[in-house]
Amino acid sequence: MTTDSLPCSVCAAPIRLLPQGWQDGDPLYCEAHQVLQGRDPRLVVPDAIKAAEDDLLGMEPLIEWCLPCLTEMLGYLLRGTVTYGCAFPKNGKTAFLSNNLAFWDAHGVRVWVMPTESRPKGLITRLAAFRAGVSAEEAMSKRLRVRADHGDEDAKAQMVALMREFQAMQQSVETDGCNIAIEPAPRLTRAIFKQSCHAAAAGGYDLVVVDHVDHIGGDASKGESGYSASEAVQYDALEFAETYDVAVLLMSQLNTSRVANDPLFRYKRPITDWVWMKGVKDQIAATMFGIYRPMQADLDDKLLHAVRTGEAESWKVAQPNTMGIASMLSRFNGSRPDRTLALGYQDGVVRDRDHADALADYASSHGIWTGGPSERPRRRVA
Numbered sequence: 256m257t258t259d260s261l262p263c264s265v266c267a268a269p270i271r272l273l274p275q276g277w278q279d280g281d282p283l284y285c286e287a288h289q290v291l292q293g294r295d296p297r298l299v300v301p302d303a304i305k306a307a308e309d310d311l312l313g314m315e316p317l318i319e320w321c322l323p324c325l326t327e328m329l330g331y332l333l334r335g336t337v338t339y340g341c342a343f344p345k346n347g348k349t350a351f352l353s354n355n356l357a358f359w360d361a362h363g364v365r366v367w368v369m370p371t372e373s374r375p376k377g378l379i380t381r382l383a384a385f386r387a388g389v390s391a392e393e394a395m396s397k398r399l400r401v402r403a404d405h406g407d408e409d410a411k412a413q414m415v416a417l418m419r420e421f422q423a424m425q426q427s428v429e430t431d432g433c434n435i436a437i438e439p440a441p442r443l444t445r446a447i448f449k450q451s452c453h454a455a456a457a458g459g460y461d462l463v464v465v466d467h468v469d470h471i472g473g474d475a476s477k478g479e480s481g482y483s484a485s486e487a488v489q490y491d492a493l494e495f496a497e498t499y500d501v502a503v504l505l506m507s508q509l510n511t512s513r514v515a516n517d518p519l520f521r522y523k524r525p526i527t528d529w530v531w532m533k534g535v536k537d538q539i540a541a542t543m544f545g546i547y548r549p550m551q552a553d554l555d556d557k558l559l560h561a562v563r564t565g566e567a568e569s570w571k572v573a574q575p576n577t578m579g580i581a582s583m584l585s586r587f588n589g590s591r592p593d594r595t596l597a598l599g600y601q602d603g604v605v606r607d608r609d610h611a612d613a614l615a616d617y618a619s620s621h622g623i624w625t626g627g628p629s630e631r632p633r634r635r636v637a
């Protein structure tokens with residue numbers, strides 16, 4: 256193999272990688288060397304080695320989750336990869352995100368958020384409410400304001416705390432710039448999603464969060480169908496992550512038809528089969544996890560039946576103050592999918608429980624009986 260380049264007798268371009276078995280001067284020879292151009296292993300392989308070294312030794316800070324036990328189970332949010340966080344609607348996605356956004360902000364991770372379910376003011380209210388320890392739902396529904404106006408001292412104090420938080424955020428934007436950026440477009444199409452990604456890269460953001468990605472629809476004016484646009488967006492996200500070396504977190508909804516058939520599904524450990532567009536997301540995800548409310552073990556059959564038939568409210572079967580995180584797919588931790596974590600969850604804040612607690616929760620959510628043999632119930636729920 257020659258290392259010097261020769262000119263092509265058809266197009267005169269210098270050729271480094273010679274097409275084998277083609278006659279110089281033949282237009283097909285010209286076509287063949289052009290196909291080889293840019294694929295020369297003497298260029299591609301050293302480039303890949305350099306990139307692999309940079310990846311391994313890069314000084315870019317690692318992006319952690321808000322709790323060490325989460326990072327331990329799910330791994331870091333790696334640059335250049337896509338992570339999916341999946342949940343049924345109203346099953347903890349927003350609370351999980353609020354906790355992590357506040358953590359990332361406090362640790363200097365620059366996050367670009369695309370909220371598809373709320374306007375920027377909604378996200379800001381949630382963040383401020385989280386930091387002030389106020390219920391965002393109380394604030395956004397105006398109940399807090401009405402209570403304060405009627406002289407409720409507690410509500411007044413919460414209003415003051417919330418307003419103080421808004422002012423602090425305003426001040427930090429003016430002095431330190433903005434660690435959290437919010438895409439202002441009210442409705443995301445594939446084109447706006449790509450623009451927003453490019454803006455995030457241009458602004459030097461570390462992590463792009465989409466809540467949630469299944470809301471990115473087709474552009475009807477261009478005759479784009481919702482499904483194909485949504486499918487394309489998943490690939491766009493991976494291409495963006497890899498090209499700009501940004502971490503991408505896509506929140507996604509579990510298929511609600513499961514809940515329609517059986518309300519108890521909401522309280523079971525999510526599996527990839529429940530993910531909408533599972534085939535595509537399986538290919539793209541480096542990590543996929545589910546957020547859910549674990550069910551109590553040893554529930555009364557009568558209650559379960561009543562929940563199934565709609566006579567009892569389904570939340571009664573949930574473990575109180577618990578958020579379950581299930582590892583559903585992990586490209587770099589092949590031996591550890593199927594792990595779950597029970598986090599304490601109270602007043603909007605997730606907490607790691609002490610080891611003993613976590614073990615007991617694990618046992619109870621997996622139907623493992625930890626009591627004495629004589630107290631063992633006759634039937635348990637899987």
Ligand SMILES: [Zn+2]
Pocket residue numbers: 263264265266267268284285286288
């Ligand atoms: Zn040529």
